[in-house]
Amino acid sequence: MKKGPAAQKSTKTSAEKFHYSDVIEVGNIKIPFSPNIISESMEKRLRHNRYEGGETTKSAIAVCEGDRVIELGAGIGYLSSFVCTNSKPEQYIAIEANPDLIPVIAEAHRLNGIEDVQILNGILTDQSEERFDFYLRAEFWASSMEPDSRPYMRVEKVPKIPASDLFKKVKPTVLLIDIEGAEAELLEGLDLGSVREIVIELHAKVYGANGIGRILRLLSDQGFLPVPENRDTTVRHFRRVATKTAVKKSPSKMNLSKLYDSLSDYPVDPKSPPRVMIATCMKDEGPFILEWIAWNKAIGIQDIVVFTNDCSDGSDQLLDRLHEMGEVIHLPNPAVVVNSPAFQPIALKYAQTMPEFRKADYFLSIDVDEFLNIRVGDGTISALIMAAGEFDALSISELNHGCNLRKNFEPGWVMDQFPGHQTEYPGPRKAHRGVKTLTRISDKLISIRNHRPDFIASKQKTAIWRDGSGVPTAHFEDEPTNNGIDCRGRYNLASLDHYALRSLDDYLAKMYRGDVVRKNQKVGPRYWRLRNGNTDFSSQLLRARKIAEKKYQAFKKDSELACLHESCCDRYSAAIKRVREDEPFVERRNLILENSW
Numbered sequence: 001m002k003k004g005p006a007a008q009k010s011t012k013t014s015a016e017k018f019h020y021s022d023v024i025e026v027g028n029i030k031i032p033f034s035p036n037i038i039s040e041s042m043e044k045r046l047r048h049n050r051y052e053g054g055e056t057t058k059s060a061i062a063v064c065e066g067d068r069v070i071e072l073g074a075g076i077g078y079l080s081s082f083v084c085t086n087s088k089p090e091q092y093i094a095i096e097a098n099p100d101l102i103p104v105i106a107e108a109h110r111l112n113g114i115e116d117v118q119i120l121n122g123i124l125t126d127q128s129e130e131r132f133d134f135y136l137r138a139e140f141w142a143s144s145m146e147p148d149s150r151p152y153m154r155v156e157k158v159p160k161i162p163a164s165d166l167f168k169k170v171k172p173t174v175l176l177i178d179i180e181g182a183e184a185e186l187l188e189g190l191d192l193g194s195v196r197e198i199v200i201e202l203h204a205k206v207y208g209a210n211g212i213g214r215i216l217r218l219l220s221d222q223g224f225l226p227v228p229e230n231r232d233t234t235v236r237h238f239r240r241v242a243t244k245t246a247v248k249k250s251p252s253k254m255n256l257s258k259l260y261d262s263l264s265d266y267p268v269d270p271k272s273p274p275r276v277m278i279a280t281c282m283k284d285e286g287p288f289i290l291e292w293i294a295w296n297k298a299i300g301i302q303d304i305v306v307f308t309n310d311c312s313d314g315s316d317q318l319l320d321r322l323h324e325m326g327e328v329i330h331l332p333n334p335a336v337v338v339n340s341p342a343f344q345p346i347a348l349k350y351a352q353t354m355p356e357f358r359k360a361d362y363f364l365s366i367d368v369d370e371f372l373n374i375r376v377g378d379g380t381i382s383a384l385i386m387a388a389g390e391f392d393a394l395s396i397s398e399l400n401h402g403c404n405l406r407k408n409f410e411p412g413w414v415m416d417q418f419p420g421h422q423t424e425y426p427g428p429r430k431a432h433r434g435v436k437t438l439t440r441i442s443d444k445l446i447s448i449r450n451h452r453p454d455f456i457a458s459k460q461k462t463a464i465w466r467d468g469s470g471v472p473t474a475h476f477e478d479e480p481t482n483n484g485i486d487c488r489g490r491y492n493l494a495s496l497d498h499y500a501l502r503s504l505d506d507y508l509a510k511m512y513r514g515d516v517v518r519k520n521q522k523v524g525p526r527y528w529r530l531r532n533g534n535t536d537f538s539s540q541l542l543r544a545r546k547i548a549e550k551k552y553q554a555f556k557k558d559s560e561l562a563c564l565h566e567s568c569c570d571r572y573s574a575a576i577k578r579v580r581e582d583e584p585f586v587e588r589r590n591l592i593l594e595n596s597w
Contacts, residue, residue: 018032018106019034020037021034021035026049026078029078030081030108030112031077031081031111032107032111037100039138042140052078052082054201054234055079056082058235058236058237059082059087059176059199060082060083060086060087061227062176062197063083063089064089065087065088065089065090067087067089067090067174068090068091068092068173068194069091069092069174069176070093070095070167070175070176071083071094071176072124072179072186073095073096073097074095074105075096076101076104076140077094077104077105077109078108079176080092080094080117081109081114083176085112085114089174092116093118093120093170094118094120095119095122097158097179099156121159122159122161123161124161124163125163125185125186130159131158131160132145132160133145133147134156134158135152136152136154136155137150137151137152138153141180143180144182145180145181146181149181167190172195174196174198175197175200176200177198177199177201178200178235181203184207187215187219192224195240196240197237197240198238198239199238200238202215202235202537203234204234204537209404209417209418209420210417212419213416216419216542217416220545222240224238224240224241225239225241225543226238226538227239273380274300275303275360275361276302277302277304277305277351277356277362278303278304278305278364279306279347280304280306280365280368281333281343281367282307282311282319283310283315284311284312284513284572284575285313285368286315286565287313287568288414289315289322290318290565291415291548292368293555294548294552295371295415295541295548296372297548298379298380298545298547298548299374299380299381300380300381300382304329305328305329305331305354305356306330307347307350308332308333309332309335313568314564316330317564318565325558325561329354331350333346334347344450345450348365349447352447360441362438362441363439363441363448364436364437365437365448365451366496370497370498371415371497371541373495374543375492375493375494375495376493378544379543380544384493388470388493389470391466392439392440392442392465393438393453393455393463393464394439394466394467394468394470394494395436395437395465395467395476396435396436396437396468397433397434397484397491397495398434398435398498399487399491399495399496399498400422400433400530401414401418401419401420401500401501402420402421402501402532402534403418403503403532403596404419404420406502406504407503407505407593408504408505409503409505409573409576410503411569415497415541420535420537421497421533421534421536421538423535423536424491424495424536424538424539425488426487426488431486431487433484433485433487434451434484435451435452435483436450436496437453443461444456444463450483452482454480455477467490468490468491468492468493468494468495468496469490469491469492470492471490495539498531500527500531501528501532504589504593504596505579507527508579508580508589509575509576512579512585525588525591532596
């Protein structure tokens with residue numbers, strides 16, 4: 001990337017195209033200022049160095065020397081100026097649909113001494129149309145192809161830039177995308193084979209949680225996973241999953257050190273995977289069972305034990321069929337036999353007497369609304385154990401997914417319907433979250449509990465206890481009543497993605513049904529308030545997704561199992577209808593609607 005001499009004032013040629021009265025310096029980047037283009041509020045952000053912080057931080061990590069970069073939504077030329085100044089890509093193409101911004105970008109590049117950036121005005125797409133309506137708004141960043149989100153000043157006919165042709169010609173290695181809600185349409189069907197890194201701003205207000213989920217799946221299908229972040233933001237960084245061997249064979253001239261630093265490339269011996277047993281209690285969870293079983297099988301769980309009681313939606317019959325197929329062990333909850341209200345504690349005590357427990361290397365108590373999201377390697381238990389190092393207990397912090405503004409129950413995967421969750425980086429007052437503990441079965445173990453185990457307290461048999469980042473902790477050993485921990489910084493290896501609410505209808509059905517931990521307990525209003533986090537999308541269950549989908553489809557091919565699943569969905573829907581006619585629950589539903597929507 002060539003750089004010419006920097007200039008403080010516009011030349012006559014540039015002034016004829018674009019008039020500006022001042023130059024604003026944002027860090028070490030110069031931006032031409034014209035009140036006709038840059039609003040007063042945007043001017044303040046620029047002058048106080050609060051512009052595009054997420055994009056610059058992530059682009060500095062994503063772009064290496066020698067990369068070929070395509071930026072979509074180039075705006076006023078700040079990001080392209082920053083990247084070309086600091087990362088020295090081999091080629092940079094800046095695409096902007098707003099024709100008023102093209103001379104601004106060109107002048108920004110001139111002010112910063114940057115040459116040879118190709119600036120294109122148009123819409124990158126493979127659609128058949130040759131020109132598209134583009135709606136210009138007072139705030140340049142709000143201009144877009146959609147007319148309904150806010151008022152606009154005028155409409156411009158913007159030319160098409162053939163996407164596939166440009167990608168074949170350039171073979172970009174990095175994409176920087178901020179196109180105000182058109183991301184999914186662009187990524188649909190586009191071959192990203194040459195791309196290594198993507199920095200993209202997600203616009204949940206434009207396309208909602210469904211749109212976020214669609215984008216994440218489109219990227220996942222082409223091998224891209226989110227890069228772990230140190231804070232939540234709408235700007236996300238995705239990297240193609242690759243082994244170091246594959247990267248070394250690449251002809252790219254990029255500096256590989258940044259890629260190596262963040263690769264989670266843990267070797268796993270497929271011939272001797274650890275044997276892991278999980279146990280859970282269920283009541284009326286029929287629509288959600290197949291997805292949950294498929295996910296646990298995909299991450300490498302061999303023995304799944306399910307205890308049920310008082311099912312009315314056919315969950316027990318569906319689990320009986322899975323038991324016949326050898327996929328689970330389905331048992332009646334022993335608490336019912338002894339007439340005890342302690343459903344979960346007694347079930348877990350019984351689980352420790354089972355031959356599967358004696359054969360297992362590790363044990364985990366986990367519920368049907370909890371998904372172990374392993375963020376390293378291939379997303380399996382083997383990769384997690386290898387990454388964590390030696391441990392007797394690995395306590396993984398929960399991450400609650402909210403209702404994502406869904407009111408009604410709909411059959412389908414919960415991980416697709418509810419991608420939004422609470423922040424991974426809360427303030428200190430809200431940082432305490434529950435854990436579930438992957439426990440090594442050894443002579444140090446006294447007993448298992450729902451959240452954590454109990455170990456023998458002796459110098460000869462000291463237990464090694466780690467958190468979800470693999471960091472040693474004495475928090476649980478110091479106090480036997482501790483079932484949670486400050487979650488900050490503890491999600492690096494794994495998170496326990498907890499879909500505690502699902503939709504509003506599902507939450508009310510859970511209230512109506514009663515607790516599966518103890519008899520006659522019900523979740524209350526506080527349960528909703530604490531867990532309805534929808535703002536962030538940093539945690540996605542993608543690494544084992546394709547294997548889980550194959551397992552799920554195999555389940556659906558069994559006609560008896562498929563019929564039982566459909567019956568569960570129908571009976572669950574009928575139960576929700578009854579709940580919505582019950583006066584106390586009508587009042588609760590209306591109260592939530594008034595305060596949460």
